Amino acid sequence: MGSDENILEMRGITKVFPGVVANDNVDLDVRYGEVHTLLGENGAGKSTLVKILFGLYKADEGSILLRGQPIAVGSPSEAIASRIGMIHQHFMLVPTLTVAENVALGMTSSRRPFTDLDAVSRRVSEISEEHGLAVDPSVEVRRLAVGERQRVEIIKALYRDAELLVLDEPTAVLTPGEVDDLFVILRRMADAGRGLIFISHKLREVMSLSDRITVLRNGRVVGGTTPAQTSREELAQMMVGRTVRLTPEKPVLDDGPALLSVENLTVHGDRETVAVDDISFDVRSGEIFGIAGVSGNGQRELAEAIAGLRGVEPGSSIRLDGVDATGDDTRARRDRGLGFIPEERMRDGAIAEFTVSENLVLVDYGSDEFTSRGMLAFGAIGQHSRRLVDEFAVKTPGIDTPTSSLSGGNIQKVILARELSASPTVLLACQPTRGVDIGAAEYIHTRLIEQRSIGTATILISEDLDEVLGLADRIAVMYEGEIVAIVPAEEATRDKVGLLMAGVVDPAPQTNS
Amino acid sequence: MGDFFTLSVLVATAASAIRLATPYLLASLGETIGQRSGVLNLGVDGVMLLSAFFSYWTVLETGNLWLAVLVGLVTGLAVGVLYGVITVRLSATQGISGIGIFIFGLGLSDLLFRRQVGTPKPVRRLPNVDIPVLSDIPYLGEALFQRNLLTYLAFLLVPATALLLSRTTFGLNIRSVGENPQAADSLGVSVERTRFIAILMGNSMAGLAGAALVLQLGIFQPNLTQGLGFIAVALVYFGAWRPVGVMGGALLYGLVNATVLQWKALGIIPVSGSDLANMAPAVLTILALIVLARRVHAPAALTRPFTRH
Numbered sequence: 001m002g003s004d005e006n007i008l009e010m011r012g013i014t015k016v017f018p019g020v021v022a023n024d025n026v027d028l029d030v031r032y033g034e035v036h037t038l039l040g041e042n043g044a045g046k047s048t049l050v051k052i053l054f055g056l057y058k059a060d061e062g063s064i065l066l067r068g069q070p071i072a073v074g075s076p077s078e079a080i081a082s083r084i085g086m087i088h089q090h091f092m093l094v095p096t097l098t099v100a101e102n103v104a105l106g107m108t109s110s111r112r113p114f115t116d117l118d119a120v121s122r123r124v125s126e127i128s129e130e131h132g133l134a135v136d137p138s139v140e141v142r143r144l145a146v147g148e149r150q151r152v153e154i155i156k157a158l159y160r161d162a163e164l165l166v167l168d169e170p171t172a173v174l175t176p177g178e179v180d181d182l183f184v185i186l187r188r189m190a191d192a193g194r195g196l197i198f199i200s201h202k203l204r205e206v207m208s209l210s211d212r213i214t215v216l217r218n219g220r221v222v223g224g225t226t227p228a229q230t231s232r233e234e235l236a237q238m239m240v241g242r243t244v245r246l247t248p249e250k251p252v253l254d255d256g257p258a259l260l261s262v263e264n265l266t267v268h269g270d271r272e273t274v275a276v277d278d279i280s281f282d283v284r285s286g287e288i289f290g291i292a293g294v295s296g297n298g299q300r301e302l303a304e305a306i307a308g309l310r311g312v313e314p315g316s317s318i319r320l321d322g323v324d325a326t327g328d329d330t331r332a333r334r335d336r337g338l339g340f341i342p343e344e345r346m347r348d349g350a351i352a353e354f355t356v357s358e359n360l361v362l363v364d365y366g367s368d369e370f371t372s373r374g375m376l377a378f379g380a381i382g383q384h385s386r387r388l389v390d391e392f393a394v395k396t397p398g399i400d401t402p403t404s405s406l407s408g409g410n411i412q413k414v415i416l417a418r419e420l421s422a423s424p425t426v427l428l429a430c431q432p433t434r435g436v437d438i439g440a441a442e443y444i445h446t447r448l449i450e451q452r453s454i455g456t457a458t459i460l461i462s463e464d465l466d467e468v469l470g471l472a473d474r475i476a477v478m479y480e481g482e483i484v485a486i487v488p489a490e491e492a493t494r495d496k497v498g499l500l501m502a503g504v505v506d507p508a509p510q511t512n513s
Numbered sequence: 514m515g516d517f518f519t520l521s522v523l524v525a526t527a528a529s530a531i532r533l534a535t536p537y538l539l540a541s542l543g544e545t546i547g548q549r550s551g552v553l554n555l556g557v558d559g560v561m562l563l564s565a566f567f568s569y570w571t572v573l574e575t576g577n578l579w580l581a582v583l584v585g586l587v588t589g590l591a592v593g594v595l596y597g598v599i600t601v602r603l604s605a606t607q608g609i610s611g612i613g614i615f616i617f618g619l620g621l622s623d624l625l626f627r628r629q630v631g632t633p634k635p636v637r638r639l640p641n642v643d644i645p646v647l648s649d650i651p652y653l654g655e656a657l658f659q660r661n662l663l664t665y666l667a668f669l670l671v672p673a674t675a676l677l678l679s680r681t682t683f684g685l686n687i688r689s690v691g692e693n694p695q696a697a698d699s700l701g702v703s704v705e706r707t708r709f710i711a712i713l714m715g716n717s718m719a720g721l722a723g724a725a726l727v728l729q730l731g732i733f734q735p736n737l738t739q740g741l742g743f744i745a746v747a748l749v750y751f752g753a754w755r756p757v758g759v760m761g762g763a764l765l766y767g768l769v770n771a772t773v774l775q776w777k778a779l780g781i782i783p784v785s786g787s788d789l790a791n792m793a794p795a796v797l798t799i800l801a802l803i804v805l806a807r808r809v810h811a812p813a814a815l816t817r818p819f820t821r822h
């Protein structure tokens with residue numbers, strides 16, 4: 001796999017942002033025909049490096065050789081012209097445009113000044129067929145599932161005939177099945193001679209897809225290896241700089257009282273269809289109740305209903321600590337002891353423009369501790385924030401830094417710190433480690449288990465099967481708005497839960513406690 | 514009431530509705546282009562006042578109507594350059610900048626009128642041009658095909674704008690920078706350039722709207738528009754950012770205005786109630802907006818300046 005010839009050489013790349021050295025003298029080379037993985041914790045500088053390659057950022061120092069020739073990439077259009085393609089960490093699609101329009105955007109049309117969407121659609125279909133990327137060119141992107149959107153991104157790059165393709169965490173939002181499909185496609189692209197740069201936090205994926213791996217820590221290259229020469233544990237250690245426990249350990253606890261009871265809950269989705277269909281379950285003190293499922297099977301609506309962000313249908317009941325909370329607003333539920341780590345952290349969990357400190361007191365700013373005589377007590381708020389930043393190891397230049405400039409994992413830690421410091425009795429954690437690096441994920445898992453030990457009832461909604469299997473005491477699998485099974489941890493295996501997620505209900509009798 | 518429902522009165526009302534709709538239509542179509550690119554321009558009324566004044570002044574001095582129309586367009590274009598620099602280059606807040614443009618236009622047109630003209634003098638109006646054959650159709654021909662050239666232009670611009678937005682490469686660029694400028698940027702579409710050109714197009718059309726207003730009336734006075742430009746902005750929402758929808762709104766507005774005028778003339782509305790009746794179009798717009806507001810999708814990046822880090 002891979003020839004000996006380099007398609008790309010990046011030499012001595014340095015990039016400084018106010019207060020952080022994002023890339024510090026980084027070297028990277030990519031061969032024709034290989035998948036080269038960039039691995040590193042949140043904030044290690046992976047995205048920065050590839051954005052420099054794509055002309056979105058300008059390096060302070062260093063040089064880039066493409067196919068042996070030095071190039072200066074000043075803008076994305078120059079990168080595209082040099083046949084560099086990029087799948088960004090966040091989708092770069094226009095939801096209201098069709099697939100073909102998204103693909104045609106920025107390209108010269110053969111029928112100027114008019115668009116040549118028919119020709120584009122035909123070419124898209126060809127590419128789809130050739131690479132196994134099924135998607136309908138005439139459909140609006142907002143109607144597509146996440147996995148399909150990812151395919152559109154890849155088609156966009158292939159349409160521009162990218163020879164060097166950068167994929168910045170393309171799997172963060174995909175389901176296990178979609179990841180497998182994607183990897184087949186990526187492997188085929190590499191075998192056809194393209195160079196691929198792949199970024200992911202998921203070591204299982206990195207081990208299965210990569211030809212070579214370069215590890216970054218704090219903006220520096222700390223090592224290079226290949227899957228054959230290394231193991232997941234060793235990679236984790238290289239990234240973080242210490243040993244990491246990949247599977248959490250949790251103490252055995254006695255059953256406590258039910259702190260959250262959901263009965264006959266029915267919730268409508270955004271398009272007035274039934275998203276959660278008459279489901280019931282209890283979560284006890286000292287229990288982590290996992291909810292597994294492929295995204296879009298009602299998990300988001302369920303979480304929003306429990307948090308009080310979405311209305312429920314008549315006959316539904318949600319009880320917190322034995323008291324009916326069905327009609328309560330979010331504030332009242334929080335006062336009853338509900339903590340909430342939302343899935344969309346930038347939309348529902350934090351205010352991007354606010355400082356770290358402001359986000360840390362976003363729930364409690366009105367309490368006597370932080371407000372006196374109607375004025376915010378900045379002294380107390382500052383102290384509290386500094387303590388939490390220390391305790392939760394949030395990597396930030398200071399507590400007055402705007403939250404938007406932190407890396408994804410660190411924003412997640414800010415939310416976690418806020419929610420856990422309020423000592424919740426019921427904690428609703430949605431995709432708590434999505435897009436978060438190994439070190440931070442280990443940390444978040446440890447904190448969730450600590451909460452369990454002090455008696456919190458936790459609902460863990462996650463698409464990461466390893467996470468649910470490792471943490472949960474019982475696992476409910478959601479499929480098309482229903483809980484198709486609740487499996488105790490002892491009986492849960494990857495295969496069994498995976499099948500249930502795909503809607504295949506085990507013919508053997510289920511334990512429904 | 515019976516007087517109103519005679520064929521000749523109805524035809525006259527329809528004809529005047531179309532005439533009255535013309536400035537609204539021109540201005541709203543322009544505003545639609547701007548908003549689809551993500552730029553809100555609340556200064557339309559100011560642009561129209563300035564272009565109306567300069568058009569009027571041109572006719573007054575030269576007697577040349579077509580030069581006056583051109584002057585109106587160029588005035589809009591010039592204010593567009595100013596607005597583009599402020600909002601796109603300097604990334605200023607669009608809402609406030611637009612109000613600034615309005616006040617600037619209101620003040621400057623007033624000042625210039627007082628200094629250069631003083632008392633309102635009537636000028637030549639845009640002549641009606643009969644379209645061969647079509648204008649001979651009974652009733653319909655009189656209402657639709659015996660209008661002035663700017664009216665024809667305004668209605669021709671409806672399909673033209675629709676085509677521009679939906680079928681051209683530049684229209685695709687406009688829609689993408691109005692929805693997700695980051696995505697457009699990542700594909701090498703210049704957000705700045707696209708928005709700037711969209712602003713220039715929109716303001717030129719607002720300039721034409723000012724010219725149409727004053728040249729249909731044949732007279733200028735301070736604050737001639739009386740908020741017409743703001744209604745034009747509202748009509749963009751009313752029309753759900755689609756040229757045909759916007760045309761529907763402009764026609765409805767023209768029709769209500771024309772009916773109120775006609776009813777006053779026929780004495781159906783008493784003189785004492787005439788001020789109240791003047792509010793009818795505005796009330797109608799608000800009601801329509803409330804009913805429609807829930808169903809439409811605004812350009813996602815509307816009013817949001819774009820910066821790359």
Ligand SMILES: Nc1ncnc2c1ncn2[C@@H]1O[C@H](COP(=O)(O)OP(=O)(O)OP(=O)(O)O)[C@@H](O)[C@H]1O
Nearest residue numbers: 017020022042043044045046047048405407408822
């Ligand atoms: N536009 C920016 N302005 C200021 N600082 C930035 C900017 N972009 C990145 N940084 C900082 O540079 C460092 C590297 O960020 P980068 O996004 O490259 O990390 P990453 O390795 O991609 O992390 P993640 O896994 O969370 O995506 C971080 O400390 C981040 O806060």
Ligand SMILES: [Mg+2]
Nearest residue numbers: 046047048089
């Ligand atoms: Mg990144």
